[in-house]
Amino acid sequence: MNSSETEPSPAELRAAITAEMTRTAFQKKAVSRAPINETLDDAIAFFTEHGYRSGKTGRPNQIYVMGGREGILPRVNAEILAQGNVGKAKVTMLTISGFGPQLAEVLRAYTVHLRERRKPGAS
Secondary structure, three states: OOHHHHOOOHHHHHHHHHHHHHHOOEEEEEEEOOOHHHHHHHHHHHHHHOOOEEEEOOOOOEEEEEEOOEOOEOOEEEEEEEEOOOOOOOOEEEEEEEOOHHHHHHHHHHHHHHHHHHOOOOO
């Protein structure tokens, strides 16, 4: 049996990974009523609790989210960029983007988490 029949070529594998990244891409803007540092610390804690590595990047007001293999993707990534005092004082706008089958669902859950925190009486 020829090995080229069983394994995809590097170009085919790269095309499949690119297609999966596109299919599972997540991009959304969200709003937090908390100050920027508190919002980013909450995001780091949220993603760490969900099994992803998360922390601040070298760029100001930005965090990374990294995970291991999901499906055919060898590694999944996301980033969250925060802009403080948008519109009103103490309103933080987050730009959330990432890819991965499970990570996209966790990113979606994070946007729900932000909405829950905005409700009166939420901590």
